[in-house]
Amino acid sequence: MPVARLPYVQHQGLQHPGSVLTLAVTEDGTILASGGSQGTRLWDVVHMSEIERPSGSGVRGATLVVIWARQTEEAHDVLYAGTQNGFFYCWREKDGIFEETFVIQTPDIGEITAMAFDSTNNRLCLCTCNDIVQSWAISKDALTGKWTPTNVFSRKLLNFAPRAIAFAAFDNSQDRDIIVLGLHNNGPIYTLRGRTGEIASHWSVGARIGDAAFNWRDGVVCLEDPDSGPALFRLSDQVKSRAYGIERDRAVVRPRKVCFGEQGTTVVCGSDHGCVYVFDTRSGQKLATLSVGSAEWVQVVTTAEIDDVSVIFAAQMRAMDCSEEILVWKRAQPVAEKKSHRNMVAWFFKALVVLGCLAFVYQNVEPILKGIRKDLPETGTNAQEDA
Incomplete structure (x- = not known):
């Protein structure tokens, strides 16, 4: 039972200027990155306000992918973004301000459809609409201190249309294998060698893959099929263990983002009719249907845990020149938990009052006692001599 x-x-x-095509939240849930027709934007989730960004879209085109990464020697999460015209770039926070560390255009100049980062080895992998898969080593220049990318390999996979990519977490080598998943040809999934890009293995799910989300702790991957919705597969034997059915407009097939929420216990997916669906991962039970207020395509969703509260971010997909709202839902907290939180806050303020009283006594009573002792008649040896 769930x-x-x-x-x-x-x-x-x-309120997001322009269309929203991708979303990603930092690990601590404090900063949201969004990408769309007007480039990449940053948002303070705590205060629900926009953060100053280094640059707009320009010749790079619309931002299609954003990811946060834990990079060696960096105090904060680093942002990587990929664009419509084949650019990828890195932003990092320094002294409270975000700056661009580098920007580079991929040789094939194709739309970047997915990106992933390996924090163990500072490796970035990406794939493009031209069926290209690339791996980049991110290294720090000893003289300038700037991070620079160096291409490790670039490989073309025919009739593929890659939609998702990830480093294999079960591979602990210095050059982790790369898993890349495609939309065409019955949902191919390739495992490539991290050093050379050679194909190590290949399997097919028999359906198109619009997006994928990995849960390495439980050894599963959730694949979003534009025709029938998300489905859960075991990575150990590549068997489908659960399907999450959603309603859809059969007239149009539109890929949607899928992600895990609530520490992997839920699956969250958009739709082509204005709803966000939340499923129990194990049972497949539909836990919630969140309406965005219209029947538009909800392409983008992401989740976060902020102060132990589960949060869902979502955005609709309309015309590229329209402004969109990034919608936010938070899981309601139990009454007991809220009461306990209020009790802790009340106890904290009571403790402050007690400490304040003690400080007052110490600062005001002690001088009075000193004055009283000074006015008392002397005792002991001096008193006896006077007698």
Whole structure:
């Protein structure tokens, strides 16, 4: 039986200039990155406000992919973004301000459809609409201190249309294998050698893959099929273990993003009719249907845990020149948990009051006692001599 969960409640959203095509949240849930027709933007999730960014879209075209990465020697999460015209670039936070560390255009100049980062080896992998898969080593220049990318390999996979890519977490080598998943040809999934790009293995799910989300802890991958919705596969034997059916407009086939939420216990997916669906990962039970207020295509979703509260971010896909709202839902907290939180806050303020009283006594009573002792008649040897 799935654990009973309180409903998601919609909160204040973010007004995003231009269309929204991709979303990603830092590990601590404090900063949201969004990409779209007007480039990449940054948002302070705590205060629900925009953060100053280094640059707009320009010749790079619309931002199609954003990911946050834990990079060696960096105090904060680093942002990587890929664009419509084949550019990828890196932003990092320094002294509270984001700056661009590098920007480079891929040789094939194709739309970048997915990216992943390996924090163990500072490796970035990406794939493009031209069926190209690339691996880049990110290294720091000893003299300038700037990070620079060096191409490790570039490989073309025919009739593939890659939609998702990831480093194999079960591979602990210095050059982790790369898993890349495609939309065409019955959903091919290739495992490439991290050093050379050679094909190590290949299997097919028999359906198109619009997106993928990996849960390495439980050894599963959730694949989003534009025709029938998300499905869960075991990585050990490549067997489908669960399907999550969603309603759809059969007239149009549109890929949607899928992700895990609530520490892997839920699967969250968009739709082509204005809803975000939340499923229990194990049972497949539909836990919530979150409406965005219209029947538009909800292409982009992502999740985060912020102060132990589960949060879902989503955005609709309309015309490229339209402004969109990034919608925000938060899981309601149990009453007992809220009460406990209020009790802790009350206890904290009571403790402050007690400490303040003690400080007052120390600062004001001690001088009074000193004055009283000074006015008392002397005792002991001096008193006896006077007698």
